Structure formats: C-alpha cells, structure tokens
Amino acid sequence: MSAPTYTVTSILSDPYVMKKDGEGYKGFLVDLLDKVAELVGFKYNIRLSKDGKYGSYSNGQWSGMIGEVVRREASIGLGDVTVTRERERVVDFSKPYLTQTLRLLVKTPRRYEPGLDFMLQPFSTEIWLSILLALLVVAILFIIIGRFNPFEWRQVASDKDPRGARHSFGLRESFMFVFSTITLQGYRETPRSLAGRVLAVSWFIFIFLTMVAYIGSTVSFMSAEVGMPSLPFEDLEDIVDGSEIQIGMVRYGSSFQTFKTSKVDIYHSVADYVEMRNSFVNSTAEGIERVRRSHGHFVMIMESLRAEYITERQCDVMMYGKGHFSQALGLFTNKGSGLKETIDDALITLREDGTIHMLQERWWKAGRCVPPDVQKRQDSTFGATQVTLRRVAAPFLLLLVGAILAVVVMLGEIVFKKLRQ
Numbered sequence: 001m002s003a004p005t006y007t008v009t010s011i012l013s014d015p016y017v018m019k020k021d022g023e024g025y026k027g028f029l030v031d032l033l034d035k036v037a038e039l040v041g042f043k044y045n046i047r048l049s050k051d052g053k054y055g056s057y058s059n060g061q062w063s064g065m066i067g068e069v070v071r072r073e074a075s076i077g078l079g080d081v082t083v084t085r086e087r088e089r090v091v092d093f094s095k096p097y098l099t100q101t102l103r104l105l106v107k108t109p110r111r112y113e114p115g116l117d118f119m120l121q122p123f124s125t126e127i128w129l130s131i132l133l134a135l136l137v138v139a140i141l142f143i144i145i146g147r148f149n150p151f152e153w154r155q156v157a158s159d160k161d162p163r164g165a166r167h168s169f170g171l172r173e174s175f176m177f178v179f180s181t182i183t184l185q186g187y188r189e190t191p192r193s194l195a196g197r198v199l200a201v202s203w204f205i206f207i208f209l210t211m212v213a214y215i216g217s218t219v220s221f222m223s224a225e226v227g228m229p230s231l232p233f234e235d236l237e238d239i240v241d242g243s244e245i246q247i248g249m250v251r252y253g254s255s256f257q258t259f260k261t262s263k264v265d266i267y268h269s270v271a272d273y274v275e276m277r278n279s280f281v282n283s284t285a286e287g288i289e290r291v292r293r294s295h296g297h298f299v300m301i302m303e304s305l306r307a308e309y310i311t312e313r314q315c316d317v318m319m320y321g322k323g324h325f326s327q328a329l330g331l332f333t334n335k336g337s338g339l340k341e342t343i344d345d346a347l348i349t350l351r352e353d354g355t356i357h358m359l360q361e362r363w364w365k366a367g368r369c370v371p372p373d374v375q376k377r378q379d380s381t382f383g384a385t386q387v388t389l390r391r392v393a394a395p396f397l398l399l400l401v402g403a404i405l406a407v408v409v410m411l412g413e414i415v416f417k418k419l420r421q
Contacts, residue, residue: 005043009074015363028363039346077332092340093330101323105300122217142174150417151193195410202402209395235321248300251280
C-alpha cells in the first residue's frame with residue numbers, strides 16, 4: 001500500500017521555512033516534518049499560503065494558512081504558528097514542538113567609555129532638572145517664610161536676637177542654607193519659626209533619600225563592566241509611563257490580541273499605547289528593519305525564538321527585558337481528520353530522543369554576533385541602568401507634602417500672631 005501524500009501550506013519565516021537556492025524549501029520545520037513523515041509514513045508537498053499570512057478571523061472568514069486548512073485546501077499547516085483558543089476551534093493543533101515568550105527587540109546601544117559626565121549618568125536628565133527646580137522652590141519658600149512669618153528671625157527685635165541675625169533667611173541666607181545642606185554640611189543659621197523648621201525637615205529628608213538613590217546607582221555604574229551600554233528603560237512599564245519610544249507589534253497578529261485581551265493592567269496598557277501611537281507593522285521583517293533604523297526610538301515586541309535567531313545574525317539589535325506570556329508552537333491539521341494523533345506520537349518520540357533539540361541547535365546557534373558566554377548576559381537587563389524620575393518619585397512627593405504643610409503652618413502662625421495682638 002502506497003504512502004498517502006498530503007498538501008502542506010506554509011509561509012516563509014526564518015529559520016522555520018526558507019527557500020533553497022534552487023527549488024524546494026529548507027529550515028527547522030522542513031527538517032522536523034521530514035522526521036515526522038518518516039515516522040508516520042506519509043509524503044507531502046509544500047506550497048506557500050496564497051496571501052502569505054498566518055491566519056486571522058475577519059468578516060466571517062479565516063485568512064492565511066489557517067483558512068486554507070479550514071477550507072481543506074491543505075491537510076497540514078507548517079509554520080511558526082501560535083496555538084490560540086480561537087484557532088483551536090477550527091483546526092486540530094499538534095502537541096507543541098517548541099515554546100517561547102514575547103520579548104523586546106531593541107537597537108543595540110553604543111558602548112561608551114566613562115567621560116567627564118560619568119558622575120551625572122546615574123540620574124536621568126529629568127531627575128537633575130527636577131532637583132534643580134526643587135532647590136529653587138525650597139529656597140524661595142524660605143525667603144517667603146523669612147519675610148512674612150512673624151516668628152522668624154527676621155521679625156525678631158535686635159535686642160531679643162542673641163545672635164544678631166536679624167536678616168536670617170533673606171535671599172542670600174536661604175540659598176546658602178539650601179546649597180550647603182545638599183552636601184549634608186548644614187548651615188550656621190537654622191529656621192526659628194515652626195513653618196521654617198517643617199520645611200527644613202522635609203528638605204533634609206528629601207536630600208537624604210535622594211543621596212541614597214544616587215550613591216546606590218553610582219555604585220552599580222562603577223561595578224558594571226567598562227563600556228557596558230545602558231538603555232533608558234528596563235521593561236514595558238517604563239516605556240508606557242511617559243516615554244517617547246514607540247512599541248511595534250504586527251497588525252492583527254496573535255501577540256497583539258494576547259496583550260489586548262489580557263486582564264493584566266500593564267499588558268492592556270501596552271496594547272492601548274500601540275493603538276494610540278499607531279505603531280503597528282505589517283510584518284515582523286518590517287518591524288526588525290524599523291528597530292535597526294530607529295536609533296533607539298522604536299522597539300518591537302516579538303516572539304523570543306525569532307528574536308534569538310535575528311540577534312545571532314544581526315549584531316545591531318538585541319533582546320532586552322523579561323519574557324511575557326508563554327506561547328506554544330504547533331503543526332495543525334484539518335479538524336477531525338485524525339492526522340493530529342499520529343503527528344503527536346511522532347513529536348513525542350522526536351522530543352524524547354533529542355532530535356528536536358539537535359534541530360534547534362543546528363538552525364539557531366549558527367550566528368556570528370555573540371559569543372556563547374555573553375549570550376546569557378545579553379538576554380537580561382544590564383546592571384548599570386540610569387535611574388528615572390518614576391523610580392525616585394517618593395522623595396519628591398514627600399518634599400511636596402512638606403512644602404504644602406509649611407505654607408499651611410506659616411498661615412496659621414500669621415493668624416495666631418494677629419489674634420494675640
């Protein structure tokens with residue numbers, strides 16, 4: 001009895017399915033299907049999907065490879081297709097041959113050599129500007145308190161001021177107090193009024209917490225390898241929170257749908273962020289090219305296996321941040337055809353004897369960009385990451401509360417003085 005021959009629909013996607021220099025196809029999935037066909041006992045003919053898509057449901061019809069298998073124009077779907085609940089309703093997926101997560105593909109930052117600005121690098125520009133603004137606001141508040149508060153040194157009669165400091169916390173004294181306390185040195189004059197002391201305590205707490213954050217970040221920069229690049233974000237939360245960086249996702253892709261329908265707030269926010277900025281791409285290849293040309297202003301959410309393959313061969317991009325979601329990749333067949341069960345048995349055998357692992361090593365680990373001992377470090381975030389305002393917001397909020405409280409206390413002291421008179 002002759003072996004049956006099945007029509008296989010596929011899509012070109014490195015390293016899963018690629019065209020040979022001559023006729024035919026090559027790639028990880030082609031080799032895998034060869035092994036499965038040998039174990040099960042069938043032949044096959046590969047032809048590319050007519051519309052070149054994986055498959056999505058729209059206007060009552062399925063497109064791409066999924067649609068062709070649903071309409072029985074093909075018996076097997078061969079591609080890096082993610083198993084989803086919606087797709088499983090119309091086709092039979094095999095057991096996963098590989099699993100992956102969603103990762104960020106980013107432009108590899110330039111390596112730097114520490115220069116004269118090294119001591120400024122632990123904090124972002126927005127933090128330095130915020131500290132300068134806080135300094136000016138606090139100094140001005142000290143001037144206002146010194147001028148209008150009836151219990152401040154400036155308002156004390158000279159014969160009752162044992163220090164002879166009737167002009168304490170004028171313009172010069174206020175700025176000197178603020179500047180000197182930045183370096184934790186203190187100043188010879190201290191506020192006399194309750195409002196001034198409330199503001200001074202708030203300023204001391206702000207300086208202490210800010211210095212702790214700065215010292216900790218500086219230590220991490222000094223401990224990091226010289227020349228280690230850094231990025232202005234660690235993961236999706238930092239980008240969505242007021243960043244100018246665009247996040248790319250394939251339009252109508254399963255990854256976007258996964259983020260959009262997630263009940264986790266940050267993932268839903270990412271989907272809204274992509275929609276609001278309309279940073280969709282029509283294909284993964286287009287997204288990769290935009291990342292390479294973006295100079296760091298565009299990142300791509302993509303499957304970790306595909307990203308790993310790309311970063312092995314294109315040295316100007318890299319994976320960054322943690323993995324999100326866990327996705328299974330499987331072959332798929334006509335619903336109810338019974339072919340799924342025989343393919344499942346073959347995949348289990350190929351996984352247990354190490355064939356799938358060897359095929360993955362063959363097709364993924366042939367890159368030239370990153371030595372094996374550096375790959376683990378590259379897959380994670382770097383040790384020296386610039387601190388952003390979002391991460392040190394607490395000291396600024398405490399200072400704001402202290403400043404408001406000082407103004408309220410000053411008004412209370414003014415009213416109290418008038419009532420006593």
